Amino acid sequence: MTNKVALVTGASSGIGEATARELQSLGFTVYGAARRTDRLQKLSADGIRALAMDVTDDVSMQAGIERIIAETGRIDVLVNNAGYGSYGALEDVDIDEGRRQFEVNVFGAIRLAQLALPHMRKQRSGTIVNITSMGGRLHTPLGGWYHGTKFALEALSDCLRLEVAPFGIDVVVVEPGGIATEWGGIAATHLEETSGTGAYKAQADAVAKSLRSEANVNRNSPPSVIADAIGKGVTARRPRTRYAVGFGAKPLIAARGLLTDRAFDSLISRATGLPRT
Template sequence: MTKTALVTGASSGIGEATAQKLHELGFTVYGAARRVDRLEKLAAAGIRPLAMDVTDDESMQAGVKRIIAETGRVDVLVNNAGYGSYGSIEDVPLAEARAQFEVNVFGAARLAQLVLPHMRAQHSGTIVNITSMGGKIYTPLGGWYHGTKFALEAISDCLRLEAKPFGVNVVVIEPGGIATEWGGIAADKLRDASGHGAYAKQAEAVAAALGSEANSRRNSPPSVIADAIGKAVTARRPKTRYAVGFGARPLIASRRVMSDLAFDTLILRATGVPR
């Protein structure tokens, strides 16, 4: 029996690498993205392209219906679609804050709602939610982004308990620094939101850290996340969390053992924000 996987945000980075990894592992893989033209590379490799916008309920329903119609099952959902919207809590318009939650939280939760009836019926399946080490730590001018990742961590924990009696696993992947387009996009949004005015000095420091060449060289390739996801979805008893990628484990561990004020100092120093 060939198992079926749905990977969102598959047009680049972690999503693209994950779709390729699951295909290598023998899954029938649907790579989802808003722009199907960016999925041509995956399609050429035998991965099925799927137009899907995780802020559009009809789009998500249609995508899951197509998968069930073509394969009769869904065994793995990888909720990877997301982006980083940075800026001070004061500066970021609430419309943008809501958009961040729509993509990073509600899109993932809605897809879980849509696949769960099928997973319960077959008494098996794995839902993989990509959070971040940013779901356990915090940085200045990242409040709305970190809020989405903290929220997805909590939703995943609750869902894990709810789904377990039905044979469904829920796994959280907490990437550290990964070599993708994410940092540059977050830096651009940060400069747009807070590059002028009261938070300008903080914004420039954090944007420089997000897009620095030194950090880029240290970042891990997306394949390390894809490998962790591959391990999780093929394990008989997967771990509840996989912290992987540059800085993830030490920073999460530091947050666990350090006081709030000590961790504040560490993060301010790391981001270069004036104190």
């Protein structure tokens, strides 16, 4: 394990920070990536290598992979964790913001996989972990662009898993449920800025309230549960293809599979407090 190398994106806080620390504890040499390395000082102080990387900037992604290979000669694990939730009614969200949501959550992840794969194929080993969400298996109101990216990353991960299996490379999808990070508050604020006035105001108010709900926040799981699942996935001889972990993930994904579309719509509408028509 002392020779194995991992790259974790979005490592400055939350799931990314917890994952970087978990992989280091398992013996990996860990590179933690974020747009601003000043936010990685706590990780650097503990021996995790800080890497400036913007997953919407191809030059910075290439430079990051090149540095890892130059310093260590290999890359064994890529954890695509960088992402955010762009909430707002589809009618309201500027199309450029929709494109940016895909650039960060989807194209950045796949581009990093493209850059890492030649080295993994040469080694005949490696694991790519794509952090999607339970939101990649189900839908909620006013989160269309976010869910779209996560559904897309789920499908791309399935295709990639088949393509790279002959080279000894695994692709693992991790589907977090409710996690105690900054994500919900940021998504709620963005939602209010986008759809807090106009035709979708009542829905936006309800969903923002749900995202910030103290009851929900108190039930959310710590980021460490995701880090633990990633640790299991990258050290398993034959990892599962999917790990659904964190508050609500397994029951909600199961409900989506069992209920009709209309029944699930009704369930989610009640859960988010949407006004009745």
